């Protein structure tokens with residue numbers, strides 16, 4: 013199945029009561045370690061943001077195709093893959109953020125879950141429910157509701173290769189035998 | 197464009213543009229898994245790549261080192277699972293006799309200057325000691341590397357650290373590593389590729405470079421690269437059996453920062469629990485009673501380290517009530533200890549001398565601590581639970597030997 017490189021969806025900005033983006037939301041707030049033993053990805057969705065004050069009901073409100081919008085250093089902390097997978101279970105189409113924890117980014121790329129870094133995120137003036145269009149190839153971001161634009165980092169070749177294949181493992185099996193190690 | 201060491205190594209192993217922040221596919225000269233994580237690599241591989249071959253069995257290895265030989269059935273099962281997979285795929289196993297994987301890969305000439313290596317070992321970057329790029333990774337990433345021969349990497353920014361000055365015995369390279377931790381803490385070099393220069397770096401032997409590079413992980417660095425000296429290249433040519441060339445930075449390469457660290461007259465240091473960055477002068481902690489002393493690990497398990505221990509002990513016995521453990525890093529080191537008489541010498545001083553491996557460092561069988569036990573250790577981590585339930589003080593082999601001799605943390609200058 014060919015995957016689209018442009019998505020459009022309703023946004024969930026992860027902000028505090030005053031509308032300021034939360035920074036340094038760590039993997040424990042995203043996915044509490046009480047549920048770390050869960051191995052079935054289908055089950056993980058219900059625990060998304062379970063440990064982030066005010067966000068406990070996110071799993072019941074999020075719709076497939078929605079886009080998560082986050083502040084700086086999102087996903088800092090432990091290496092748990094659950095913190096990426098819980099959103100995939102809910103059908104969240106991807107995450108756009110000012111910056112991300114390094115391991116979180118690695119996990120998202122490996123899972124083929126779209127993650128877009130946009131230091132200029134604030135230019136989009138996103139409010140909950142606005143519709144955002146994200147182009148993975150060009151890095152163009154558009155708040156369709158308010159007509160605001162921002163430029164993000166487009167997917168790297170690696171990120172695109174893995175995303176188009178599905179995930180890291182699918183990308184690996186798509187490569188043929190011994191030539192697999194050779195690069196262009 | 198002018199490039200740093202890591203940029204050059206990556207560029208030689210990638211078709212992508214290389215600059216700090218770029219994400220590239222990296223071709224791997226060596227991909228390996230240890231007994232820790234290895235079984236999960238096999239399970240991931242078999243689940244996702246059923247009946248498929250690894251990309252190149254000749255570049256794929258298992259290196260058992262964490263718990264060797266296995267001390268319990270789960271470890272024995274995991275090791276056996278790896279052996280069976282290896283037999284099916286035609287992969288070489290450096291088995292429970294071989295020693296610490298990262299060291300074995302260097303000794304076997306598989307990790308070479310300018311090369312690329314991954315393993316399920318967070319200290320795989322230790323090969324920066326010989327100018328090789330090593331990275332530790334999780335089991336999913338390593339299964340992918342087995343299958344494809346590549347991994348992906350975000351090119352890190354490079355920084356320079358210039359080591360100035362001179363120090364003298366009984367201060368050692370371990371004290372230099374601890375001095376760096378004191379200076380930069382556990383996050384001052386976070387995510388950076390560090391290059392070591394300066395008079396105090398240039399004179400380091402292969403073994404001393406290994407000690408310093410082994411603690412890159414504790415500093416949060418991607419790796420510490422020491423540009424290979426003639427001596428290092430000769431050592432590597434001896435192990436690889438072929439001519440090797442070092443990879444050096446371009447003169448006009450650009451660095452995010454340059455730091456100077458003066459190690460002139462450096463005194464012996466100790467990292468106090470619970471963090472490797474909690475560094476104090478040994479004089480500040482002298483007198484602390486110890487229960488045990490661990491000699492070994494990928495940081496200080498080389499033959500020179502055990503020679504230094506022998507030199508300090510000089511035939512004197514370990515203090516009554518103190519358990520002293522010597523665990524060589526590799527089978528080759530173990531062999532050298534036997535031939536040189538060091539095993540008998542340390543045995544005579546009261547040490548437990550074991551076969552090669554990580555020992556108690558990853559809760560293996562030799563040197564694990566019990567609750568409230570105080571240990572001096574030549575390893576690299578003293579986080580709670582890392583080497584057991586007790587308190588671990590990290591120091592050089594010489595400081596650890598002086599402490600074992602006296603039964604309290606001791607300044608080696610007092611007894612050398």
Ligand code: SF4
Nearest residue numbers: 319493494554557558
């Ligand atoms: S000696 Fe310790 S730090 Fe080094 S590889 Fe073994 S377990 Fe890891």
